[in-house]
Each structure stands twice: as C-alpha cells, then as structure tokens.
Amino acid sequence: MSVDNSTTGQQTPFITPVRNLRLAILDMSGTTITDDGITEQAMARALQEQGISAGSAQYDSMLGYARDTMGISKITVFEHLFEHNPGQAAAANRTFETVYDELVKNGGVRAIDGAADTIAWLREAGLQICLATGFGRHTQNTILESLGWMGMADLSLCPADAGRGRPYPDMILTAVLALDLDDVREVLVVGDTTSDMLAGLRAGAGVVTGVLTGAHTEAALRAAGAGVVVPSIKELPAVLQGR
Incomplete structure (x- = not known):
C-alpha cells in the first residue's frame, strides 16, 4: 500500500517489514518466467x-x-x-x-532476469517459497523441469491442487495450511495480473505486489489491489528492504 505525504503530495511506498513475512507466493508466467508469447x-x-x-x-x-x-x-x-x-x-x-x-x-520458456536471485534472497531472508500457476499440474512440472527449477520451491501449486484458481484465494490459503503458517498476513503475493492481485487481497495477504513484466498495467494492478508495483521481480528485494 502507500501513504500520502501531506507536504509534497507524493505517494510514499509503505510495506510490511520483511522480518514479518514467512511465505512468498510467486506467480510463474509473466512474473518469474517469460514464455515469449x-x-x-x-x-x-x-x-x-x-x-x-x-x-x-x-x-x-x-x-x-x-x-x-x-x-x-x-x-x-x-x-x-x-x-x-x-x-x-x-x-x-x-x-x-x-x-x-x-x-x-522446444525452449519456449526462460527465467525472467533476476528471478532466481530474488528467490534465493527471499530464502535467505527466512521466507518459504511457493510457485503458483494457472496452468495444469503437468504443464507446471514441464516448465519447472525445463528451467531446472524442480525443488527450488517448498511448494508448487496449480488450481487443481486447491479447488479453484485465481482470482479466488484458494491457492494462497492452501499454501498457508500446507506450510503451517499461523497468519495469512505473513504472506507476500507477487504476480503480473489482476487475478493475482485479487487473490492476494481476498486471502488477506500481508503484502500484495504487482510486477510489470507480464500481462497487465500498473493502473490495472493497483485497481485490483496491488499495494506495491515494481518493474520486475528483480527489484523486489530493494523494496522489501525499504530502499
């Protein structure tokens, strides 16, 4: 979210300190990977x-x-x-x-620049990682295998694992239960679509962040509930550290 600076009228980013977060739920296509169409x-x-x-x-x-x-x-x-x-x-x-x-x-997907480094940084900061997608399980596994990402996350979820896909909150809540979190406010949600933002908002996630490497614009992401919007997942560590 953001707060208004009454002196300048500018919007100043305000985000839950990373120490209060225990789980990052990261979208795949458009957020951590790109499939070039x-x-x-x-x-x-x-x-x-x-x-x-x-x-x-x-x-x-x-x-x-x-x-x-x-x-x-x-x-x-x-x-x-x-x-x-x-x-x-x-x-x-x-x-x-x-x-x-x-x-x-045939090589149609690749990691977005900085995605693997950001995942490693989140782990070092003490967060568990869940990779979530709107694709089916077989497709998700095919993507992970093609990137050498099998085992990178603590959990990977597709709609069939949770009952409903985004914009419903089911995958986020499934991850919270599966990874034994006490409070959904300890969750960071990152995605490139309005459905990612809506799912995070409906689940009550502590931080809902949009990235501009995928489908939707900053205006659309903010309208759907993004508290923070960054150019790409590469910039996420700096934002979480308040820089």
Whole structure:
C-alpha cells in the first residue's frame, strides 16, 4: 500500500517489514518466467482445433478474452468460452496443454532476469517459497523441469491442487495450511495480473505486489489491489528492504 505525504503530495511506498513475512507466493508466467508469447500460440491452436476460424470476429473476441484473463485457470477460461459445451471446453484445454508443453520442451520458456536471485534472497531472508500457476499440474512440472527449477520451491501449486484458481484465494490459503503458517498476513503475493492481485487481497495477504513484466498495467494492478508495483521481480528485494 502507500501513504500520502501531506507536504509534497507524493505517494510514499509503505510495506510490511520483511522480518514479518514467512511465505512468498510467486506467480510463474509473466512474473518469474517469460514464455515469449507461447501461451497465446497454444490458445490460438486450441481455438482453431475447435473450429473457430482464425481472423473471424468470434476468434478475435475469444482470443481477446483469453488475453484479458491471463492468470486465471486455463480450464476456467475455456469453460467460459465454450459455456454451452463442456466437452468442447475440455477438448480445447487438452489441446492447449499439449501444444504448450511441446513449445516449452522446444525452449519456449526462460527465467525472467533476476528471478532466481530474488528467490534465493527471499530464502535467505527466512521466507518459504511457493510457485503458483494457472496452468495444469503437468504443464507446471514441464516448465519447472525445463528451467531446472524442480525443488527450488517448498511448494508448487496449480488450481487443481486447491479447488479453484485465481482470482479466488484458494491457492494462497492452501499454501498457508500446507506450510503451517499461523497468519495469512505473513504472506507476500507477487504476480503480473489482476487475478493475482485479487487473490492476494481476498486471502488477506500481508503484502500484495504487482510486477510489470507480464500481462497487465500498473493502473490495472493497483485497481485490483496491488499495494506495491515494481518493474520486475528483480527489484523486489530493494523494496522489501525499504530502499
């Protein structure tokens, strides 16, 4: 959050001291990793496989909705897009996961600059780490394996592990229970989408931080509940130290 400086009228960052935090829940795509657009490539293929013609008004509308809802569970997105046909939604999701996994294996993802260093810094500061995603479990594991990140976090979560994905608070609360925290205010949530911010706000996390390396703008992230917004996760340690 921020407080108003009555003398200058400027907004001065104010953040929970790092010593009061015990768990960092970090989003993956757009926050700690970048996939250089393969999410949209896989989404486009999934729509085309369901007979939605590329370039049609329906296709553009569906792809636009997928862009606007980045961070939300992909099966939830497809269930909305094909709300009158659950079987079609499930088939589209399977295609998405298959195509995305193939693109990941071909080198389609990489760590965002400074992400691994920030995770190491958070660990040294005494925080546990949870990597959270809107992808399915197999896709999440494929990403972690491709980066050599298996075992980097204390916990990794996808929507199926918690019941519902973002913007619901389920994954955050699941992590709190799984890692034996006493208070959800000891949680730091970091993400690049409005759904990340909403999930953190609804869970009651102590610090909800947006990054600008992914889907949404600073204005959108703040409107959704971000107390702090930084250019990238690389800057997070400096902010938590009050610098």
